[in-house]
Amino acid sequence: MQKKLIAIVGAGPGVSAGVARRFGAEGFAVVLLARSAEALDERVSELRAAGIEAHSLVADVTDPESLRRAFATLESEYGTPDVLHYNAGAITVGTPLEVAADDVSHDFAVNVLGALECAQLVAPAMRERGSGTLLFTGGMLGVNPVASRVSAAIGKAGLRNLVFTLADELAGTGVTVGTVTIGGVVKAGTFFDPDAIAGSFWDLHTGAATGEVQFVES
């Protein structure tokens, strides 16, 4: 039987690497997408060294055409993804009265519009098949905003609402939609270890958790 496939958009050394390791350990083939081919090569080598089938594609989530090209290649070379993990995020520091509108617009494109584009690229086939999982990396700024991070607060609130509206639209189709809302600074060896966070993404995929996991220290 062919391996299941996860596409991870916005793949780097943090949360997404934990998700790649977890889904890879569960038998998935992994395709990583990000802007830097060199960094992607490093991530792919790490996964292959751990015995995980891994590939990479270069794409910039702020450029819809590059996403369309990358997903077309993904489909033809590796197959239809069973799981999408949208992980790209952008955070310009600044308060509402000092941040530049252009920076907020750029961050919104990374945090929300790239996620929307990716969902539109993969969800129709999942709905037709009656199975699939759409996962998104959120942040607690979207729930509890702070002035100095207004741009990411707007972006993560937008992403969270995109997730809930997608879940509403896809209810009853067999497609699972979920988000892990991270409430702290991601760092290996801490409560916010990428491998621990990846466990919540896995739980959303399997149905052990539904909708939103707020990954916060109690």
Ligand SMILES: NC(=O)c1ccc[n+]([C@@H]2O[C@H](COP(=O)([O-])OP(=O)(O)OC[C@H]3O[C@@H](n4cnc5c(N)ncnc54)[C@H](OP(=O)(O)O)[C@@H]3O)[C@@H](O)[C@H]2O)c1
């Ligand atoms: N780190 C934290 O403390 C923390 C806390 C709460 C929430 N989060 C959320 O967790 C997610 C990221 O986690 P992480 O920091 O651990 O990152 P990560 O998984 O290590 O990697 C994220 C990757 O996204 C890629 N990326 C950024 N902009 C992109 C673009 N325009 N197009 C394509 N790829 C792009 C970058 O690679 P390239 O430069 O190669 O494109 C980067 O390495 C984000 O959604 C973030 O908001 C993080």
